[in-house]
Amino acid sequence: MYAQMIKTAGTGVKPREEMTPEEAAFQDKIDADIKIEPKDWMPDDYRATLIRQIGQHAHSEIVGQLPEGNWITRAPTLERKAILLAKVQDEAGHGLYLYCAAETLGVSRDELTEDLLSGRMKYSSIFNYPTLNWADIGAVGWLVDGAAIMNQVPLQRTSYGPYSRAMIRICKEESFHQRQGYDIMMKMAQGTEAQKKMAQDALNRFWYPSLMMFGPSDKESVHSAQSMAWKIKIDSNDELRQRFVDQTVPQAEYLGLSIPDDKLKWNEERGHYDFSEPDWTEFFNVLKGKGPCNTERMNDRKRAWEEGAWVRDGLMAHARKRAARKVAAE
Amino acid sequence: MKNEWPLWEVFIRGQHGMSHRHVGSLHAPDAEMAVKNARDVYTRRNEGVSIWVVEARHITATNPGDKGPMFEPSESKIYRHPTFFDIPDDVGAM
Numbered sequence: 463m464y465a466q467m468i469k470t471a472g473t474g475v476k477p478r479e480e481m482t483p484e485e486a487a488f489q490d491k492i493d494a495d496i497k498i499e500p501k502d503w504m505p506d507d508y509r510a511t512l513i514r515q516i517g518q519h520a521h522s523e524i525v526g527q528l529p530e531g532n533w534i535t536r537a538p539t540l541e542r543k544a545i546l547l548a549k550v551q552d553e554a555g556h557g558l559y560l561y562c563a564a565e566t567l568g569v570s571r572d573e574l575t576e577d578l579l580s581g582r583m584k585y586s587s588i589f590n591y592p593t594l595n596w597a598d599i600g601a602v603g604w605l606v607d608g609a610a611i612m613n614q615v616p617l618q619r620t621s622y623g624p625y626s627r628a629m630i631r632i633c634k635e636e637s638f639h640q641r642q643g644y645d646i647m648m649k650m651a652q653g654t655e656a657q658k659k660m661a662q663d664a665l666n667r668f669w670y671p672s673l674m675m676f677g678p679s680d681k682e683s684v685h686s687a688q689s690m691a692w693k694i695k696i697d698s699n700d701e702l703r704q705r706f707v708d709q710t711v712p713q714a715e716y717l718g719l720s721i722p723d724d725k726l727k728w729n730e731e732r733g734h735y736d737f738s739e740p741d742w743t744e745f746f747n748v749l750k751g752k753g754p755c756n757t758e759r760m761n762d763r764k765r766a767w768e769e770g771a772w773v774r775d776g777l778m779a780h781a782r783k784r785a786a787r788k789v790a791a792e
Numbered sequence: 793m794k795n796e797w798p799l800w801e802v803f804i805r806g807q808h809g810m811s812h813r814h815v816g817s818l819h820a821p822d823a824e825m826a827v828k829n830a831r832d833v834y835t836r837r838n839e840g841v842s843i844w845v846v847e848a849r850h851i852t853a854t855n856p857g858d859k860g861p862m863f864e865p866s867e868s869k870i871y872r873h874p875t876f877f878d879i880p881d882d883v884g885a886m
Contacts, residue, residue, distance in 0.1 A: 551836070562817045
């Protein structure tokens with residue numbers, strides 16, 4: 463999940479008797495699956511929560527380019543390099559679709575970027591882990607994109623029109639990402655002993671951080687209940703995590719790799735796998751900025767933003783000059 | 793001076809013979825760059841054969857609050873649809 467620990471604005475779900483007529487009409491539309499569009503009336507808390515959620519999602523797409531970009535120049539073949547380039551380019555596009563969706567709520571892209579760089583807004587914890595070898599690129603596509611898809615598929619039905627449309631577009635492209643990751647894993651798992659070891663090592667390191675992507679359990683949270691009533695959150699974190707584990711375990715078995723969890727076991731009664739929770743202390747530390755790569759990621763983003771300033775300004779100055787010249791000629 | 797690039801709306805013709813359809817938006821300093829960026833962002837997988845871009849501030853839109861007066865008048869005029877008229881089967885295809 464690319465949006466974690468989003469603080470829902472407000473105080474939880476209001477009973478219908480306490481809603482203003484506007485709020486009741488708004489909730490009726492959502493209950494009837496009528497999309498909310500940018501110029502429609504919406505509660506301030508709905509708008510604020512969506513900006514946080516879509517903004518964090520957009521930032522994750524952009525920061526998510528960094529761990530993979532790390533391997534573009536070192537991809538093992540020209541074909542793998544072209545594929546990885548295409549994937550990283552897709553992530554930039556996904557960031558753009560999402561920033562545009564957030565902008566329809568009345569915040570500018572530059573404001574969102576500045577909020578990321580100042581630390582006011584976050585991105586997904588997963589991108590604070592390093593990609594140490596080529597198998598990590600396989601694990602990222604297979605597990606990280608796989609977990610993202612789990613979250614994004616239901617969000618295609620979210621109540622906010624521009625967000626839903628961005629999700630539909632992203633989901634279409636995302637399945638290429640997961641398959642290219644699994645393809646790398648297959649190659650490595652069927653390769654030499656050393657390659658197999660690398661694949662297993664990548665799975666060992668990315669398994670729990672991938673489970674953390676869904677965030678801690680939120681079944682008791684009043685904030686979650688409000689986001690669900692607004693249909694900007696569709697499933698609980700635990701439901702998504704379970705779905706991810708159930709889907710991924712057989713895929714790991716096919717690869718001949720083992721999930722690094724002694725407690726992992728099929729539970730006949732539940733019809734699901736039982737599994738160990740990730741270390742939530744580690745998760746909160748990563749969110750606080752103490753993950754292995756937080757500083758590196760933020761420094762890279764800051765440098766790109768600052769060193770790109772003269773290009774952004776220059777192109778804008780050029781556009782203004784040309785527009786003025788055109789007016790003068792008319 | 794504020795230097796944020798303006799917002800452009802992007803319209804793509806998916807195939808020959810179809811109309812252009814709104815697909816999304818992007819930021820660009822001018823129209824030329826907007827077309828180039830639209831090519832890179834919105835047609836990476838053969839989605840289009842033609843692109844239009846228009847700066848978002850030039851678009852005039854109806855107000856959601858006026859939905860009633862704008863669109864309800866057409867709801868009562870069902871005779872505008874061919875199915876309003878009963879034509880006997882004996883007449884043949886029409």
